[in-house]
Amino acid sequence: MTSQQHLRTFLEPFLSTSTANALLTTAQAKQLHCQLLRRHGHLPVPAVLLSWKLLIRSYTSHDLFSVSLSCFVQMRRFVEHFNHFVFPSVVKSCAWWMDVGLGECVHGCVVKVGLEGDLYVGNALLSMYSKFGVLCGGGARQSNNASVGMDAELGLRRHVAHVVREKSGAISPSAEEGGRSDESNASLGLNSYEVGRSGKERKIVRSIGTSWFMKRERGNVVGNSVRKIFDVMPARDLVSWNTVIAGNVQSGMYDEALVMVRKMGLENIRPDAFTLSSMLPMCAEYADVVKAKEVHGYAVRHGIHDNVVIGSSLIDVYAKCTRIQDFFSVFNGLPRRDGITWNSMIAACVQNGLSNEGFEFFRCMVKDNLKPGPLSFSSIIPACSHLTSLIFGKQLHGYIVRTGLRDNVFIASSLVDMYAKCGKIEIAKSIFSNMKQHDLVSWTAIIMGCALHGQALDALKLFNEMEVSGVRPSYVSFIAILTACSHSGLVEEARKYYDRMIQEFGITPGVEHYAAMADLLGRAGRLEEAYDFICKMPAEPPGSLWSALLNACRIHKNVELAEKVSDRILAVDPENIGAYIIMSNIYSGARQYKEAATMRVSLRKRGFTKKPACSWIEVRNKLYSFFSGDKSHQSYEKISKALKVLYAQMEKIGYKPDTNEVFQDIEEEQKKELLLNHSERLAIGFGIISTPPGTTIRVIKNIRICMDCHTAIKYMCSIVAREIVIRDNSRFHHFKNGACSCGDYW
DNA sequence: CTAGGGTTAG
Incomplete structure (x- = not known):
């Protein structure tokens, strides 16, 4: 042979x-x-x-x-x-x-x-x-x-x-x-x-x-x-060039990578799909739409735009540049999709606030017989946080535990955040403490969670532990710790952290830090100080920053400063509806009804109408929403009857409606009526009649709850012997045995 | 032999 x-x-x-x-x-x-x-x-x-x-x-x-x-x-x-x-x-x-x-x-x-x-x-x-x-x-x-x-x-x-x-x-x-x-x-x-x-x-x-x-x-x-x-x-061939370019990109040496791409052209070697898919992540990191479009155009001209890898990268760049239309059209134009494409799409939606669409793509992925991987989970869980959908979050958590993914830092951090945002701070804490490794993001997530729940002391303790463990706090960590201080009125602590941030960590304060400080000083009643603080900002302060102060003026009934502040808001942002509304409320609170009316008229002239406040509650995995004064709600009669009985009992033990915050020129009786129909009370009423005794009632309100509601809910929970958790747009209030976790700090 | 996607933001 x-x-x-x-x-x-x-x-x-x-x-x-x-x-x-x-x-x-x-x-x-x-x-x-x-x-x-x-x-x-x-x-x-x-x-x-x-x-x-x-x-x-x-x-x-x-x-x-x-x-x-x-x-x-x-x-x-x-x-x-x-x-x-x-x-x-x-x-x-x-x-x-x-x-x-x-x-x-x-x-x-x-x-x-x-x-x-x-x-x-x-x-x-x-x-x-x-x-x-x-x-x-x-x-x-x-x-x-x-x-x-x-x-x-x-x-x-x-x-x-x-x-x-x-x-x-x-x-x-x-x-x-x-x-x-x-x-x-x-x-x-x-x-x-x-x-x-x-x-x-x-x-x-x-x-x-x-x-x-x-x-x-x-x-x-x-x-x-x-x-x-x-x-x-x-x-050297195309592969050699691609390899070196990719290597540079992955080491963050973007300038070198771009130089190589140019040199490659000079040697008459044409970039191909591999080259482009290394370049797109650079555009994504700089959120550079112009460059991305350039690369996209090149891909189209060379007929490689329907390559899966390029497609996923394009979705990612456009997502990071908030070009929603663009990434949808890229996705729809792809002939083939793989796991990464779906993940990119899920992340793209969630990062741009399209939580429901994110869920839709998650479901499509599963339907397409692709197993969601760790990246799918860490991309979709923030959607639960955003929607405060505990039920979806819990389902995903269960799935994550079964697939053995719970030790993934990305997933664990997003779970911590999700539970905190859904009102389950205790679960968030236990997930956090069961993590084997804590990184910057997980520390920040749990600190922010404590901040949201008014647990400032825990937040301070955790921040300290983070430093001891050798993790260097970042821009975001300081937002979290300042927020924690702000929600509990810890003015001195906040100042300490603010100074350390600048001096010790060399972090330049951003709008968020200014906002937290302004909010803190404002709520603590140090309005002038807050005003001066904002004025010290090097750039022109945006309207949102002043709004925090305006709200503080409302709480502390300082009409004079409020006028000064609202002038500044309208100077930078004439379309700021909120400013008109708060101003109008401040005027009516001070019984200056003429000025209040002027505000409302100028609002109407601009074609704005005030959206009614809304609260929502999840009962037996279904979401119910309530608008203030909405008598057309399917259960309104029942809720109203139940609340009336409850109010009678509340008045017996000392509840007196405080109509000070009803900013309309109407009779006292009408004011009381309005108060009783605030959206969160309707939602709580619905919770009481539709869940068994002992169940915790969780309500989300889209605007800040007023002082009278706060007082009323304390009475309510002591009578019905329930725990009531409410999230307004800035924080959680845990009501239990007639007291609130926020200690009535406004 | 070369390529793409993730967590925190009052």
Whole structure:
């Protein structure tokens, strides 16, 4: 038999078609692997070479990177000279393990065999060192000494541990073959694994390192390696360019990436789908619509706009640029969708406030027989927070626990936020404390949760713990802690944090920080101070900032300052409806009914009408909404009757309606009537008559609850012996035993 | 041998 025939006979069972680019299934590979080891000495060299190559490539393409690597090691025990086609796969496996030491060994081997000029091998090495660059700190490019200087032996041991884990998980060759697992392990040569025999290859890399690309000072190891390999490559193709560009993007070196794209054009190499899909995330990060449109246009002109990867990236960029129309049309134009496309779409909707659409896409994804992954969950849960839909949130939480995803930091953080926003601060806290690792976002989420629930002391404690644990507070963390102080009137604490933010952390305060401070000072009655504080803002303060102060003027009945403030609001934002309404209310509160009327008239002239306040409540998984004074509600009669009985009892124990906050020039009796029909009372009334005793009643109100309602609810809950949780647009109020968690701090 | 998506924001 000739060696060609021999080769055919041996490989026949494993290959259905041509041998050139074929890949084996995992099972086939395992079989071939065992036979190869058994009959190695009896096979002709070409058959052996082809088999090893086939095995290594197949293992790699099935993500069995460790098996692929140990295969390489085994091969080197038997074969002196080998085909260069094995290297790309081997290098890819090293990259996947982020094993720098191992990668260097293999690189040394490449050099020793004299294959460093090969295009494919070179591209694979480029890609590998790019990935290591991300490991070494990306843009900062700090050296990760543990990995860079890692001993080959250490890499080896770590590797073997990985192999064992990989084997016990995804694949089980012994089970598929019905063989014994011991033998299978032995046949895979796991116990005799060694790459850099006597460290020889490593030395080669080291010695060429100084002159070639291995400058390891200042941690520039990887950036330089990639650069150098690229520069000295005898031949470069589109893949080489794409790899380097992607590497730059992933390390946050956007300018370098753009320069490369331009250079590439100068060398007459046309960007393709891979190039574009590396460029789009840059546009996304800078929310640069102009550049995104440019790339999109290029894709259309070159007929690659319906590529799934480009499609997903385009959806993402347009989402980050709040171009809702654009990302919908990209999505609708895609001929094919994969898991990532759906995730991008879910995230795109949720990030742009389209929570219901987000849910719709989530459901479509499941209907499309795609399993939602960790990214799907961390994208959709914020939609529950936004809709305050505890029921959806709980369902998702259950699913997450069942799929074993609860330890994902992204998901856990979004769950913490969701439970806090849905009024379940205790659950939020317990999820938080059960997290194995806390990062900046999860700390911030729980601090914000405490802030929303008026638990300022817990917020302060957590902020301190965060600092102790070495997490550096960010812009957002300070918004959270200032909000916490603001909701509990901790003026001095807030000032302390505000100053620390600027001096210690070098964070420039933004509108949100000013707003929190202004709100705090205003509520504490230090109106002039708040006014001065806002005036100190370097840029022209936006209307929203003044609105907080205007609201404080209303609470503290300071007409004079209110006029000053509203003038400033209308100067920057003449369309600010809220300002007219609050002003009108402030005037009527001061019995200046003429001025109040003027305000309302100018509102009407502009064609604005006041939207009635709305509250909603979830009962038995259904959402009910109530408008103030809406007598047409299906249950209005029943609710009204129940509330009347309740009010009678409340008055007996001391409730007196306080009509001060009814800002209309009408009779006292009418004022009382209006108060009694506030939307949250209707909602609570509905909650009382439609849920069993002992149930907590949760109501969301879209505007701030007034003082009289606050007082009334305290009486209510003490009579019906229920817990009542209300969220108005800034915070949660927990009513229990006739008291409120906010301590009546306004 | 090269590519895309996620959490916190009074």
